[in-house]
Amino acid sequence: MKLKNPWPIYFKKDVETHYCPGCGHGIVHRLISEAVEELDVGKRTICVNPAGCAVIAYNYLNVDCIESAHGRGTAVATGLKRARPDLFVISYQGDGDLAAIGTAETIHSANRGECFTAVLINNAVYGMTGGQMAPTTLLSQKTTTTPTGRTSGNDGYPLHITDVVATFKGVAYAERVAVNGPAAVQRAKKALKNAFQAQIDGLGYSIIEVLSPCPVNWKMSPIEAWKWIDDVLSKEFPLGVLADRRPKAV
Amino acid sequence: MSKTKNKVVIRTEYCKGCGLCAAVCKKGVLQTSENLNKQGYYYMEPAEGAECTGCMSCTLVCPDLAIEVYSE
Amino acid sequence: MNKEFMSGNHSFGEAAIRAGCKHYFGYPITPQNELGEYMSEHLPKAGGVFLQSESETAAINMVEGASAVGARVMTSSSSPGISLKQEGISYLAGLELPAVIVNVMRGGPGLGDISAAQGDYFQATRGGGHGDYRTPVYAPASVQEIADLTYKAFDTADKYRTPVMVLSDGLIGQMKEPVVFPKKIEKLPEKEWALRGMGSGPSRLMASFHIDPAVIERHNWKLFRKYQEIEKNETMYETYMTDDADIIAIAYGCTARIAKGAIKRVRKDGIKAGLIRPITLWPFPSQIIKDTASKIKKYIVFEMSTGQMLDDVLLAVEGRIKVQFHGRPGGAIPTPAEFARIIYREYQLESKS
Structure with a gap:
C-alpha cells in the first residue's frame, strides 16, 4: 500500500511537539512546511520564532530559524530581509507578541511594506504564560487576569490588528483564516500560499491571521474549542481577505 | 467498480488523543484507545471493521502529524 | 593618507563604512543625529542600507536580523536610547551575534540633558541588559580614535561573535x-555560521532559549571562556608621563583629554603627575593600575559622573594606596584648570603626610 500523506520535508522527523492536545500551532506549522515545499522556497527560508508557545517552533520546522525577543519578530525579519532580500522570511507570532508588545514593530514594518510574511496565531489568550488576557481577548471572556471577564471599561476592546495593517498601502496581502476543521484548514493553507507568493513576487508585506484553538486555556475540549471559534471568536474576528493589492491577472 | 482499500495508521507516540480526527471522520474509523502512550495520552486507534474512504480529513486536522493514510 | 576635517559623529559613520559596514538601523536622538544623517547619505552610495527605525528597540532587533545573515551592521544612539536597546544587546550576546553599538553619551538619569556626560559607564561595562554577559567597550578620546576604534570594533565583534560598544559622548561626537x-575594506570573508537558508545542508538554528x-x-560557561579570551587579548590603555609620577590621574574619553591638559599645567610647576587612560572600559586595564600602584602615592579618578569607573579602579588597587575621586555629573563639563586645582591639592596633601 502507498502512503497518501508523506511526511513534509520541511517538518522535522521523529519529534513530538510540546503543544497541548488540540492546539492549532501544530496544524499551522504543518501548513507552513507544506506551503514552502510546494512553492519551492524551503531551502532559502528563515523563520523568526517568537516568545510564546511557539518559542521552540525551531524543533519542528525544518528550515533555518532565529529567535526573536518578545514582540520584535518583525524587526528581526526586517533586518534579515534588508540584508538578504533573496531569502524567504516568515515571522511567526502570537497575538500578544504581534499585537501588544510588538505593535509598533508590526505597524511600521507593515507600513514600510517590508517584504516578508507575518503569521499571527490569534487564540485570544496568552497561552504559554498560562492564559492571561491578550489584546484579542473578547469582551466578557474570562482569563486568568480577567477573572470576571474582560470589560471595555478596564481593558478596552479586542484589537483588530490585521484589519488595521490591511489599510496600509505597503501591505500586499492580508487574510484571516481559522484551523477548526478540514475545510478551514484547506482555506488556511491557500491563504498562506497567497501571502507567501506575494513575498516571492516582491509585492511587499503580507500577513495571515489564524484563529487558532487553545482548548486548555479556554477550558474546553478540543471539539468545543472548534465550535467556539465558529460561534463566538469568528463573530468578533470575521474570516476573509482583508487586503489584496496583488496585481490582477489580465 | 472495485472499492479502493484504505488503511489508517496512527503513530501512537505522537498522538495526544485530542479526538479531532474522530470528530471529522464520517465513517467512525478512529476511536480512543484504552492504552496510554509514553507521553501519557490515551491515543487514537483505528476501530475494527470500519471502512476508511481515504478522504484525508483526519490528516488535515491532526495537530501532531500522527496519522498516516495508506491506499492501494 | 588623506587628512580630513570631520566631526566625531560623522567619523563614526565613515569609519564604519570603511570597515565594511553595510547596514545601519537607528532612531534620531541628540547629540548623535549627525551619525544617522551621514549614514543615510553615504551608506546607500557604498551599496548598503540605511533604515530609520520606529524606535531604538526596533533598530537593535533589525541589527539582530542583519547580523544573523552575516552582514556587518551598526546602530547608534545616546543614553536614553541605549537603555531601550539593552534588551536587544542581551539577545545579541546570547545569540553570539556581532554588531557595533555606538553610544554618544548625554546627561541623565531620565531625559537628562543633551550635553556630554559619562553616566552610562555601569550600563556599558556591566552588560546593561539581563543575563550573564559582557560587552567589549571602546572609549575614544579624539575624533581620530573614533575612526580607529570604530573600525577595530567591527573586527573585535566578528572575531569573538559579540556585540561591541563604542562609548563616546556629546563632546567628542560634536567636535x-x-x-x-x-x-x-572591499571584501570581507564569508561567515560560516551565518544563516542563509538551509540550502542543501541541514537546517540551522540561532536561539538563546533552551528549556533545559x-x-x-x-x-554561559562558553560565553565566560570567550570573555576571558577577550580580557587576555583585547585590553587597551594609554599611559602619559607615568614613568616618574608620584600621583596619577585615571580618566577615559574626553575627560582624559581634559586631565592631560591639567597634567601639562602642573608639570610646569614640577609636580610629577601622570595619566592612565583606559581605552577599553571592559575589559578594564586593571593590571597596569595594579602594577603602578606600588610605585606612586595616590590615584585621582576623574569622571563626568558621580563615580562609576571609580569602582573598577578601587577593585584594581585593592586598598593598597589612596584613591581620590573628582567628578562632574549630569552634563557639566570640567576644565583643565579645575582638574589642575584638584591635582595641586592632592599633591600638597600627600607632601604633608
Missing part, C-alpha cells in the same frame, strides 16, 4: 578634528 581614516537549564549553563 571637529583632523582625522585620517583606515583603508576601506543544563544547556543554558553550558552556554
Whole structure:
C-alpha cells in the first residue's frame, strides 16, 4: 500500500511537539512546511520564532530559524530581509507578541511594506504564560487576569490588528483564516500560499491571521474549542481577505 | 467498480488523543484507545471493521502529524 | 593618507563604512543625529542600507536580523536610547551575534540633558541588559580614535561573535578634528555560521532559549571562556608621563583629554603627575593600575559622573594606596584648570603626610 500523506520535508522527523492536545500551532506549522515545499522556497527560508508557545517552533520546522525577543519578530525579519532580500522570511507570532508588545514593530514594518510574511496565531489568550488576557481577548471572556471577564471599561476592546495593517498601502496581502476543521484548514493553507507568493513576487508585506484553538486555556475540549471559534471568536474576528493589492491577472 | 482499500495508521507516540480526527471522520474509523502512550495520552486507534474512504480529513486536522493514510 | 576635517559623529559613520559596514538601523536622538544623517547619505552610495527605525528597540532587533545573515551592521544612539536597546544587546550576546553599538553619551538619569556626560559607564561595562554577559567597550578620546576604534570594533565583534560598544559622548561626537581614516575594506570573508537558508545542508538554528537549564549553563560557561579570551587579548590603555609620577590621574574619553591638559599645567610647576587612560572600559586595564600602584602615592579618578569607573579602579588597587575621586555629573563639563586645582591639592596633601 502507498502512503497518501508523506511526511513534509520541511517538518522535522521523529519529534513530538510540546503543544497541548488540540492546539492549532501544530496544524499551522504543518501548513507552513507544506506551503514552502510546494512553492519551492524551503531551502532559502528563515523563520523568526517568537516568545510564546511557539518559542521552540525551531524543533519542528525544518528550515533555518532565529529567535526573536518578545514582540520584535518583525524587526528581526526586517533586518534579515534588508540584508538578504533573496531569502524567504516568515515571522511567526502570537497575538500578544504581534499585537501588544510588538505593535509598533508590526505597524511600521507593515507600513514600510517590508517584504516578508507575518503569521499571527490569534487564540485570544496568552497561552504559554498560562492564559492571561491578550489584546484579542473578547469582551466578557474570562482569563486568568480577567477573572470576571474582560470589560471595555478596564481593558478596552479586542484589537483588530490585521484589519488595521490591511489599510496600509505597503501591505500586499492580508487574510484571516481559522484551523477548526478540514475545510478551514484547506482555506488556511491557500491563504498562506497567497501571502507567501506575494513575498516571492516582491509585492511587499503580507500577513495571515489564524484563529487558532487553545482548548486548555479556554477550558474546553478540543471539539468545543472548534465550535467556539465558529460561534463566538469568528463573530468578533470575521474570516476573509482583508487586503489584496496583488496585481490582477489580465 | 472495485472499492479502493484504505488503511489508517496512527503513530501512537505522537498522538495526544485530542479526538479531532474522530470528530471529522464520517465513517467512525478512529476511536480512543484504552492504552496510554509514553507521553501519557490515551491515543487514537483505528476501530475494527470500519471502512476508511481515504478522504484525508483526519490528516488535515491532526495537530501532531500522527496519522498516516495508506491506499492501494 | 588623506587628512580630513570631520566631526566625531560623522567619523563614526565613515569609519564604519570603511570597515565594511553595510547596514545601519537607528532612531534620531541628540547629540548623535549627525551619525544617522551621514549614514543615510553615504551608506546607500557604498551599496548598503540605511533604515530609520520606529524606535531604538526596533533598530537593535533589525541589527539582530542583519547580523544573523552575516552582514556587518551598526546602530547608534545616546543614553536614553541605549537603555531601550539593552534588551536587544542581551539577545545579541546570547545569540553570539556581532554588531557595533555606538553610544554618544548625554546627561541623565531620565531625559537628562543633551550635553556630554559619562553616566552610562555601569550600563556599558556591566552588560546593561539581563543575563550573564559582557560587552567589549571602546572609549575614544579624539575624533581620530573614533575612526580607529570604530573600525577595530567591527573586527573585535566578528572575531569573538559579540556585540561591541563604542562609548563616546556629546563632546567628542560634536567636535571637529583632523582625522585620517583606515583603508576601506572591499571584501570581507564569508561567515560560516551565518544563516542563509538551509540550502542543501541541514537546517540551522540561532536561539538563546533552551528549556533545559543544563544547556543554558553550558552556554554561559562558553560565553565566560570567550570573555576571558577577550580580557587576555583585547585590553587597551594609554599611559602619559607615568614613568616618574608620584600621583596619577585615571580618566577615559574626553575627560582624559581634559586631565592631560591639567597634567601639562602642573608639570610646569614640577609636580610629577601622570595619566592612565583606559581605552577599553571592559575589559578594564586593571593590571597596569595594579602594577603602578606600588610605585606612586595616590590615584585621582576623574569622571563626568558621580563615580562609576571609580569602582573598577578601587577593585584594581585593592586598598593598597589612596584613591581620590573628582567628578562632574549630569552634563557639566570640567576644565583643565579645575582638574589642575584638584591635582595641586592632592599633591600638597600627600607632601604633608
